[in-house]
Amino acid sequence: MKNKIIEIILNKGNEFISGEELSKQLGISRAGVWKHIKTLKEEGYNIESVNKKGYRLAEKPVDLLTHQNICHDLNTKFIGRNIIHFQTIDSTNDYAKKIANEKEDGTVIISEEQTKGKGRLGRQWHSKSHDGIWMSIILKPDIMPYKAPFITLIAGASIVKALNNLGVKTLIKWPNDIILNNKKISGILTELSAEIERVNHIVLGMGINVKTMEFSQEICDIATSLYKEGYKVSRVDIVRNILDEFERLYIDYVKNNSKEETLKICRQYSAIIGKDIYILNGDNKEQVKCLDINEDGNLIVEKQDKTIREIMSGEVSIRGIKGYV
Numbered sequence: 001m002k003n004k005i006i007e008i009i010l011n012k013g014n015e016f017i018s019g020e021e022l023s024k025q026l027g028i029s030r031a032g033v034w035k036h037i038k039t040l041k042e043e044g045y046n047i048e049s050v051n052k053k054g055y056r057l058a059e060k061p062v063d064l065l066t067h068q069n070i071c072h073d074l075n076t077k078f079i080g081r082n083i084i085h086f087q088t089i090d091s092t093n094d095y096a097k098k099i100a101n102e103k104e105d106g107t108v109i110i111s112e113e114q115t116k117g118k119g120r121l122g123r124q125w126h127s128k129s130h131d132g133i134w135m136s137i138i139l140k141p142d143i144m145p146y147k148a149p150f151i152t153l154i155a156g157a158s159i160v161k162a163l164n165n166l167g168v169k170t171l172i173k174w175p176n177d178i179i180l181n182n183k184k185i186s187g188i189l190t191e192l193s194a195e196i197e198r199v200n201h202i203v204l205g206m207g208i209n210v211k212t213m214e215f216s217q218e219i220c221d222i223a224t225s226l227y228k229e230g231y232k233v234s235r236v237d238i239v240r241n242i243l244d245e246f247e248r249l250y251i252d253y254v255k256n257n258s259k260e261e262t263l264k265i266c267r268q269y270s271a272i273i274g275k276d277i278y279i280l281n282g283d284n285k286e287q288v289k290c291l292d293i294n295e296d297g298n299l300i301v302e303k304q305d306k307t308i309r310e311i312m313s314g315e316v317s318i319r320g321i322k323g324y325v
């Protein structure tokens, strides 16, 4: 019910809607309307109540990552049409995996805070309340499991495209980091549930540092946020843009078997193509020159002995010669 109320208020824009009108439209008492308005205010919506006029949003809705705020202007067919929003949760990826079987393709889980946010290779992902975008998308593509890793590249391409649409010039550090001013602002964690011949579901986790101003000592040299770099962008606008961009590239891949646009974006916005980089694999560290991303989405590198090698995502980590990139 409160979701319906905020939707009506959002649609009214700057105009007031009376308590009486709301109670008529929704078939509940005025006291019931007031109770829901109170809850919405507690959730962070800045709703103004004026005697004899009614209710309206006092300012642009706060940047809460709720279904109503995101879906208000969303252009997708199925990605993000169902959004489950939490104030806090252990990990959106873990929750998405638990509910994946019973939820529809494209369901998005977002939390304002994660208490056990997970990064790649068993690392921790710092996810403080309201500081960033911590979200997971449940996907049920009809593809063979070996085709799943490419979806990480689609996610990277859509984050970079979305941020560039909003005026933030970011790059992709293949395969799953997004870079701003040589530091990481976003990472992707793709988890697959599959049988030998078919994918059951994929949970695509995205973490984006938006408002974080301080990072712990272990990561402060390699991590940053949009606000820290001077970009005050709304989290709702970012999520909406990502979902729009992601759906387009995802449908191209899983329905039309086309990787063209994703590869184009990954190459055009690459932070490492043409550069000398280190490939880290366990305790091994090898300097190579990064040449390209091939049709399979794998990295093509030239070794010191001039031989060419193809690297699959998930196999290794990449570092720049001078720093993180």
Ligand code: BTN
Residues within 6 Å of the ligand: 090, 091, 092, 093, 094, 114, 116, 117, 118, 119, 120, 121, 123, 125, 127, 133, 134, 135, 136, 176, 177, 186, 187, 188, 189, 205, 206, 207, 208
């Ligand atoms: C990485 O760069 O190591 C990947 C980070 C992925 C973090 C996101 S935040 C939302 C989702 N839930 C998690 O627990 N992790 C991913």
